[in-house]
Amino acid sequence: MTMSKVKTKIKQVETGSIVTPIGFQVAGLHSGVKRKRNDLGVVYSEKPANAAAVYTLNKIQAAPLGVTKESIASEQKIQAVIINSGNANACTGKQGMTDAYEMRKTTAEKFQVPEQYVAVASTGIIGLDMPMDKIIPHIDQLSIGSTAQHAADFGESILTTDTFAKSTCFEAEIDGKKVSMAGAAKGSGMIEPNMGTMLGFITTDIDVDAASLDKALKQVVDQTFNCITVDGDTSTNDMVLVLANGLAGNTTLTPEHNDWDTFIELLTNTCEKLAKQIARDGEGATKLIEVDVQGAATDEDAKKIAKSIVGSSLVKTAVFGTDANWGRIIAAVGYSGAEVNPNTIDTSIGTMQLLKDSEPTGFSEEAATAYLQNDTIKITVDLKIGDGKGKAWGCDLTYDYVRINASYRS
Template sequence: MQTTKIQEVPFCWPQGFKSDGIHTGLKKATDQLDLGWLYSAVPAQAAGMYTTNRFCAAPTAITKQLINKQQQLQAIIMNSAIANSCTGTTGEANVHQEQKLVAQKLKINSNLVGVASTGLIGAQLPMSKITAGINKLQLTTNTKVTQAILTTDTHAKKISLQFKLANQLCTISGFAKGSGMIAPNMATMLGFVTTDVAVAPNVLQPLLSKLTDKTFNQITVDGDTSTNDMVVVLANGQAGNSPLTEAAPDWSIFTAALHQVLAFLAQQIAGDGEGATKLLEVNVNHAATESEGQQVAKALVGSNLVKAAFFGADPNWGRIISTLGMTNAQFNPQQIDLAFNEFQILIASQPQEFERKAVIASLKQNKIKISLDLHAGNASGQAWGCDLTYDYVKINATYSS
C-alpha cells in the first residue's frame, strides 16, 4: 500500500496562483488591508459551500450561481469592511461591475470571476474606491490577501501542505477569516483553498460538501449565521498529475490533505472567536450514529452555560450533562463517561474524586478538550468552539460604530 507523507510547510501559493492585498479606503485605518484578489494562470476546477441564511448577500449568491453552473473560476476579488448584503439591485449591479473590472484587467472572461465580501450588512460598496483598488492590485506571490479579508479577527488564518501524487510534488494552501457570527451551517466566514492538484470534473463538489460537514459545520462561536458565508476550493492542475477521480489510488491522499486544511482553518476560526480566550474541542465517542455524535458535540460547544463555565475555568460538569440531556441522541443516562483534558470527571454517570485545584489549573489552558462517552454505539463526533467572555459583548455592542 502506498504511503505518502503530508507535510506542513510555510505558507505559499501552489503552482499557477498569484494574489495581492491592499488598503483602498474601505477601512478607516490606512494600515489595515481591505481589498484583495486571488488568480490562477488557468481556469481552475471550483467547488463551494455557502451560507444557509435566507438573506444571502449578492456576492455570495452570484458566486454560487457561477460555480454551480460551470464548476470553474479563474479569479476571486474579495473585500472586508462592507458585506454588500441586503443592498438590493444596486448591490447585485456592483458585483457584476467588480467582475467586469477584474476580467478586463486580467484579460479573462467575467464569468470566471468570483466575488466575496464581508463586513457591515446594509451598506453599499463605494465603487469609486473599489475601482481604484482593483486598478492598483498586482499579480504577486505575497500573502497580503490573507490579511485583506479580516474583520474582527485577531490574526490571519492560513496553512500550506505539500505531498506527492505519482511522484509529482503538490501543494494545497488555505486561508480564512471568521471570528463572530459563527454557527451552523457555515458562518460569517470566508474560506479559500487553492491547490495545483488536477481533479476530474464533478468530483470536487461532493468531496467539499462531505468534508465541510465534518469541519466548518462543526464550529460555533455564538449561534448566529451570517449572510455572506462561503468557502471555495480551486484546483488548477498545474502540478501535472493525472486528473483525480474517486477511483484513483491517490484520491485518499488528496482527501486527507483537504480535510487537514479545512479542519485546521475551522479550529483557527473557533479559537479566534470574538473575545475568546480558549479553544474548546469536544470529542464524543460511542454514539449510536455519526449524526448523533456530531449533534451532541455541536450542542456542547454551542451552549452559553458551557462556554461561560470554561471562561471561568469552572469544572461545573452539570452544564455538560444538562446540555446533553436536551439533545435527541440515544444514550443511557446511567452510563455516561466524561473527562476534562486528562481528568476523569464521570464514570458510568458517577462523579469521580479529583483534585479541584489541578482541574481548574488545567481549564485555564488556551485549549480544553472535553471527552464524552455515550456507550450507545460505535460512531463518534467532534466539534470546536470557544469560551464566552466579557469582551464578546463589548465587541458586538459597538460593531457598527
C-alpha cells in the same frame, strides 16, 4: 488505502501559504472601505481552475454569493476571486447585485479573463450600500505576486474583527508528483455550525475532476467548518471556495483513483486547520474548546452532541471562568436531540475524568481549575452505546465578546 498510510504521505508546510501551490498569485491593499487595514484582495490562478464552493445556509444571502454561484455554474471553473472586507453587500437590494456584477466585470477586465471565470466575496457590515467609488478604482491597482508579503497582504485584506490572519499549507505525493494544498480564511464572530461569518479560500495544484471536487468539498466541510461555533449566529455571506488548477501534472483524480484518499486527507487537514483557527479567534475569546464525542449510536449523533456542548453558552462561560461545571456538559448532551443512555456516560476534561457511567468521580477541583487555565481545552464524552464518533470546535465566551459586538459599527 489505509488511513495510516495516507497520514505518512502528508506534511504540513510551516512556511507555506495560499500561493505555495503552483500557479497561484494573490494581492491585498487598502482601498479606504475600512479605516486602516487592507480591505481589498484577489486570488488569481494562471490557468482556469476547477472550482467548487459551499455557502451559508442562511436563507438571506448576500449579493456576491448569487454572483459566485452563477459563475461556478457556468463551467465549474474560476480563475480569479475578488474579495472586499468592511462591507458585506448584504440586504442591499437590486443595487447590491449591480455592484457585485460590477466588481466581477472590473476584475475580469483587469486580469483579462472571462467574466464567468470570476468569483466575488464580501464581508463586513450588513445593510450598507457598497462604496464602489473606493473599490472599483482600486481593483486596477491590485498587483499580484507569490511572495510571503503578497500572501500576508491578502490575508489581512479579508479580515473583519479577526485578531490574526488564518492560513495553512500541506503537501503530499500523488502519482509520483509533489502536490500542494493551502488556504486562507477569515472568521471571528457570527460563527455557527452550518457556516458562520467566515470566508475560506483553498488553492491546490492537484488535477481533480470538477464533479468529484464538488462532492469532496461538501463532505469535508460538513466534518470541519460545519463543526465550529462561536456565538450561535449564522451569517449571510459565508462561503468556502476551492480552486484546483491541475498544474502539478498528476492524472486527473476521481474517487476511483488509487490516491483519492490522499486527496481527501489533504482537503480535510486544510479545512480542519483553518476551522480551528477561526474557532480560536472567536470575538473576545481566550481559549479554544475541542469536544470529542465517542461511543454514540451514529456519527451524526456524535457530531450533534459535540456541537451542542461546544455551542452551550453555559459551557463556554464555565471554561472562561475555569469552572469544571460538568453539569453544564451533561445537560448539553441531554438536550442535543441525539440518542443517549443516561446511565452510561463518561465525561473528561483533558485527561481528568469527571463522570464515570454518569456518576461523579470525585475529581480534584484544584487540578481541574488548573487545567482550564490552558489556552486549549479538550472535552471528551463517551456514550458507550455504539461506534459513532465526531468532533466540534468553539471558544470561550468572555466580557470582550459583548464589548466588541456592542460597538461593531462605531
